[in-house]
Amino acid sequence: MITLHGYWRSTASYRVRIALGLKNIDYRHATHDLRTGEQKTDAYLALSPQGLVPTLEEDGAVISQSLAIMEWLDERWPKRPLLPRDPDDRAVVRSMAQIVACDIHPLNNLRVLTALREELNAREDQVQNWIGRWIQEGFDALEILVRRHSGLYSFGDDPSLADCCLIPQIYAANRFSVPLDAYPKLVEIADRANLLEGFSRAAPERQPDSPKEFRRPRKPRS
Amino acid sequence: MITLHGYWRSTASYRVRIALGLKNIDYRHATHDLRTGEQKTDAYLALSPQGLVPTLEEDGAVISQSLAIMEWLDERWPKRPLLPRDPDDRAVVRSMAQIVACDIHPLNNLRVLTALREELNAREDQVQNWIGRWIQEGFDALEILVRRHSGLYSFGDDPSLADCCLIPQIYAANRFSVPLDAYPKLVEIADRANLLEGFSRAAPERQPDSPKEFRRPRKPRS
Structure with a gap:
């Protein structure tokens, strides 16, 4: 199971949520509130030394930097590619x-x-x-x-x-x-x-860590 | 023949020069003096709309952004790879x-x-x-x-x-x-x-567009 360390309003995290969604890959959210510095805890720094989000974890692999994460997703889950072939x-x-x-x-x-x-x-x-x-x-x-x-x-x-x-x-x-x-x-x-x-589904207001006043309900499936 | 639009002191151009050198790919320099805004001429903007260096041209392909250029070099010239396989x-x-x-x-x-x-x-x-x-x-x-x-x-x-x-x-x-x-x-x-x-060989002081007072001669081959 993939864990995505992110934050609802981080646009770099938002990019990775889109990539995961386009490929239909299930993942678990781990939120780090950037306003209170939760991304600078010792535990998170040990995992991801920059202390920034996003970081993706899967079965021992730990990847930071949103572009690197999306390229990795594209190499590991080549269906619905994020890059053309040529x-x-x-x-x-x-x-x-x-x-x-x-x-x-x-x-x-x-x-x-x-x-x-x-x-x-x-x-x-x-x-x-x-x-x-x-x-x-x-x-x-x-x-x-x-x-x-x-x-x-x-x-x-x-x-x-x-x-x-x-x-x-x-x-x-x-x-x-x-x-x-x-x-x-x-x-x-x-x-x-x-x-x-x-x-x-990747939009900030749809994320479980978004504050209630910003929350937008998911559209009912038609 | 590849043309690299760059500038001797641009570190993003320097990255691409290293990648070209590691792969032993010949190329032509086209210099744009960033101090005088030469990267904002109409002709260069038509080629590369950001008006930044580096941009690489080869046989109709025009690629800007140093990371994109280096990934392209690695895909087109896979010998001496810049990325591991896994x-x-x-x-x-x-x-x-x-x-x-x-x-x-x-x-x-x-x-x-x-x-x-x-x-x-x-x-x-x-x-x-x-x-x-x-x-x-x-x-x-x-x-x-x-x-x-x-x-x-x-x-x-x-x-x-x-x-x-x-x-x-x-x-x-x-x-x-x-x-x-x-x-x-x-x-x-x-x-x-x-x-x-x-x-x-990719060092700024070795480039043909570096000012004389910075120029460092190439070491003689031993």
């Missing part, structure tokens, strides 16, 4: 995913925003500009790449690693009120993806 | 690489330091603390993981994707005078890797 196509999907995972999200996660506030005395309007700026720079490029390569999803007609990263980043943009008018293709694809159970 | 091992190597590529480097590259200075009015001592902080947080974890899994190199006895990311990050740490005393294993492995031609 190396050139795989490279495009990986580079889309990494625009989000390397050039947007690392600049905007909680530990970085806390450093801006506490060490650089950034005001809230400056933090808000900082967040919006990196989302926009990344999405400017991603909108172009997705227009070049999309079908129903970011690359072709099947959900991929790119969508596992895009949809949580759209969620974060909405959470921080970053305008998305300039990215109609990204929004269209996110809206379509969110109709799939693999994406909708 | 999925659990591959995941460990990828997560080591991503500690550098997702959690250290994106916070310290030129566009981010410029934003700290210009938009948050950060003083130089604050910028220096910012740089050191993310290197130390990442290396604290990487030192532990590398001790668990290393042989001669970061994972086992062969250079891997993890070393392609580690060695340029050690270079950056030295450049910014970040102390490395707490990371003897990482330094030991970097010193060993730098004895290999694949690593030494």
Whole structure:
């Protein structure tokens, strides 16, 4: 049985929940409240020395970093692949995913925003500009790449690693009120993806550790 | 023939140069001076919409993002692999690489330091603390993981994707005078890797676009 160490609002954890859902893999949640520093306990640090989420455990294997976890899932459970077969196509999907995972999200996660506030005395309007700026720079490029390569999803007609990263980043943009008018293709694809159970069940508000005031009930199955 | 769009001092370009060198793949340099914004010309943006380096071109394929480029090289030129064969091992190597590529480097590259200075009015001592902080947080974890899994190199006895990311990050740490005393294993492995031609020829000071005052001649072959 897989255990996913995560947090409802961590967008990196959200990516992995989508990948697990798309592949229909059962797993157990282990939650670590990032606001109270639960990811820095000795027990968790012994497992995952960065003290970040997500980390995946399965039968002795311990894997951190969301992209590494999703690649591992794709190698171990090759059905419903997250990457196309052709190396050139795989490279495009990986580079889309990494625009989000390397050039947007690392600049905007909680530990970085806390450093801006506490060490650089950034005001809230400056933090808000900082967040919006990196989302926009990344999405400017991603909108172009997705227009070049999309079908129903970011690359072709099947959900991929790119969508596992895009949809949580759209969620974060909405959470921080970053305008998305300039990215109609990204929004269209996110809206379509969110109709799939693999994406909708991974949403932060559907997670067992989400606070009641955010909780969204699962839609009844029709 | 492969063209690598890069810049001598870009550590993400440096990673790809190492991967190309380890696989003994010939390539042509196309340099874009990041200090003067040469990576934002219309011609380069048409090729690579993020306007960042590195981007690799080969026979119609255009790939951005250093991790995506290195995975593509490994799939297209499988000799001298950059990843082990077992999925659990591959995941460990990828997560080591991503500690550098997702959690250290994106916070310290030129566009981010410029934003700290210009938009948050950060003083130089604050910028220096910012740089050191993310290197130390990442290396604290990487030192532990590398001790668990290393042989001669970061994972086992062969250079891997993890070393392609580690060695340029050690270079950056030295450049910014970040102390490395707490990371003897990482330094030991970097010193060993730098004895290999694949690593030494990729060094910033050996690149044709490095300014003369930094240039280091190639060692004569013995």
